[in-house]
Amino acid sequence: MGGTMTIPPAVVFSRLAFGPRPAEPDAASGRPDWLARWLDRQLSPDLSPDGHDDPEVERRLAAAKLRIRYPAGDGWEAVDEDRPLACLGQPIEALWPLAANRPAVAGPERQRPRLEVAAATLIRAVHSRWQLREVLVDFWHNHFNVNAAGEPAVAAALPVYDRDVIRRHALGNFRAFLEAVATSSAMQVYLNNRSSRAGAANENYARELFELHGLGRDAYLNALYNRWRDVPGALRGAPDGYIDQDVYEAARAFTGWTLEDGAGLGGDARLPVTGRFTYVEGWHDNYQKRVLGREFDPFQSPMDDGRRVLDLVADHPATARNLCTALCRRLVADDPPAGLVALAARVWTESRSKPDQIARVVRAIALSPDFARIRDAKVKRPLELVASFACGAGIDLVPTNALLGELDGSGQRLFGWPAPVGHPDRMESWLGAAAMRRRWALLLGLAENRWETGAIDLAARFPAPLPAAAAVDRWQGLLHGDEPEPATTAAILTGMGLAADAMLTPGTKAGDDRLRRVAAFVAMAPRFNQR
Template sequence: MSFEVDPRTALNKLAFGPSDPDLATIRKMGTGAWLAQQLKPPPEDDCRDAINATRLRLKYSSKTPEAEVDEDRPISVIFRPIEEHWKTVGKEVPGQERSFLRTAVAAATLIRAVHSRWQLREVLVDFWHNHFNVNAVGDQLVAVALPTYDSDVIRRHALGNFREMLEAVATSAAMLIYLNGRSSRGGAANENYGRELFELHTLGRPAYLNALYNKWREVPGALQGHPEGYIDQDVYEAARAFTGWTIEDGAGIGAGRHLPVTGKFTYVETFHDNYQKRVLATEFDPYQPPMADGRRVLDLVADHPATARFVCGKLCRRLVSDNPDPALVNAAVKVWSEERRKPDQIARTVEAIVRSDAFRRSGGAKVKRPLELYASFARAATIPVTPTLGLLGELDGSGQRLFGWGPPTGHPDDNDYWLSSNMMRRRWELLLGLSNDVWKAGPTHAATAVADKATAEEAVSVAHHRLLGVEAPPPVARAIVDGMGLKPGMPFDTRKDALPLSRQILAYCAMTPAFQVR
């Protein structure tokens, strides 16, 4: 099946914006071949060398001078196994050590968004981190588990099979800590994970039918074994099914015994509620094999038609528009359901969405969130970004604190949220700061070509073309020239301040509505 779409549209939607190398690649091989490559990235991290070379300042005091730290710490610590990170747990280790792990993952995310060749994977990693949100800022134990969650759960499964991803999430230390699953016991099951599994991870809020029915047999389709949605009884029973799913955190397990202290997943039979259960009109016999109850819940929710509708709807909103055509969602649901046993189920569904007419026509339909705005500007303006604490802090303040959104919903994915007056001001400050290298993340090499132009109008035209691939419309060019206090037609390249002015021109071009959307 042929796939023809404007290269810039493809790179704005399926990547963190166009870059010169990616534009050259996609124009040479065609969007269809480029898409096929992107859907099957190698498991290796092509940004590992850049991550290994990046350090961030870590400084904290201590009661004893020999325990004080003031150093440039490599962010490559994220590649270590969770049992190494878990050594930072405990009152005797300063909290900054735990918080640094979240900062390091955020910094690696910025590097990959700008520099990775496998851009579609990075876009989907961002999507799934929001879908399976954990808050590593609000809980330092989540921060300790975040590197493994990012690498072994989200990245490993971003283009894979959803059912496999569900179990990877359910057994991850990050989610077990965030939603209190590790402390859930038979007779005192914690409902947090069960609730979010149904409401946010799978069937979705539209399938919550408790306002209409409060007994399982009343739910339409339940007596035939195919309930249309879920009610609170399903949440309670699912919570019981996941008791015993915990982590090796040193907890007592009876008879004077304790779990190891590694942070790794484990199943404790004595913590599990072994009695019969009923989830989504399906009877669970008592005393099933280890983890069988929880895995059966994951099977039921992964295969439920409401899950296909909910997750495919979110994918269409991320990749296409806030209000995707129902026909597009239905087409994605069809592929999702038919391919649900395939190891690349997600990739096949994404391909169906991307090859649609709705996707082809959707250029400019979505507002860039701060991460997308940062990365797309860096890629277009050829800024060889090396993350710094200042840059990370600015992104945190922009409304998209990476891995630090409090509620389990993840960051909003609708245009209105990102278009408030305060949000716009922070977006402009982010662009100006990047262009002027305020946070020492790297200078823009594109400014040199802008500074060589004879007049300010020509400089604006070159900058606009660099970022957007087209000449600046005359009203836009005039607005930028006038706004900067420059006189039309006056010499520009001979000015002593031509280079710093050129950096500002690039930022102003990025502030235009055409660049703010994807």
């Protein structure tokens, strides 16, 4: 634990938050235990019973608007208006008509829920005082990825998925989280389990439950064994990993887990059309099963087969390793030390019955010597880049359609990654030439307020004229939270054609333009891009 005494606040807030937090009293206290105290608060956020944020974020969410525009069509009038984020608090029953397209509506209406959740994500990343929760919400959205950009029914379900599944469980118990995901409308649609029936089980959800959500790809042993009894440990009910037979049997366990989407039940009977999760006994395969070396007796109580699969997945040692590796990769390094993963996995296993299991694991990672020791081992993805720049530059960020479009083009299309694996979480995926150009364009556009997201408050940071070199140094301090690097200062001055002693005067067009561009160039330097 001693490593936590020397870790700079700037490093903590670049990993466990979306950017610098100069007003954090714990960091400013100078106490050696400031990080532990900050974690205590961040991992037990003071949320309302329905999971709402602090009042300031709620105010910003209520005030936010996005443009929606489309021509008249078959059954609808033309629309061109700024509209509040009205989908965020809606129940699935109110949103599901967009999935069913009854009555028929224009395409932008069906994608509206995704854009609203993306806008709310930006607001929370910049303005929420519960920063660590927001970091983990982003992590879990990628871990339990659904593609709302590619499927209107997933888009319709996304506000509920974000609010009642991901946010509600982001710091909680993983077993409870698994069931919330499995029964969510978004995942039921995305991985096709709502159409899974006895005799025609759809294996998509079961496969991703094992491969991504739970045990992980390293535990897939089908290349070595093709019979369940040959897997080491299987005969005593504790197999080292899983094979295709486990996937097929688990898929049978989840038959009948579906949605109220109007599907026929036989004769004139049909399910309601609400989008809510439901269980249809007549669609369930009630015969015996065998999953991960465990026998399932036939004709169990409703949903017991699927719940038992979730129990086995949540409790498997490979799940602890897979999830803890992913958390360490997100919070520490692309290739986290084996000892850190083992530490996290031990806490994960010891806490598996605790309601705050995930929070306990994150705390252990953040207070570990490896967390304090390892530096410059991650790179910010575009969402982190935008949010941290807004925080450091003092932009009172307001999301706009144009900014969301730029984020989409940057490679991080929020809630629109097509594959179940979610956005990449390794540096090489974000450091190609094209990706770097988009990153720089994002920073310069924010600095110059090209997308009407909010201007930098230059007057608060530069109340008087100052030499160009001093301006670059000041921006480095504001954005990096550390001492300026002379090489960075020299490179920016040379690139801008400025003498070190050239005076920049705030309040003038030339002075303000240069100060904004200096901010963007400082943020383009490697140090700001690292986590």
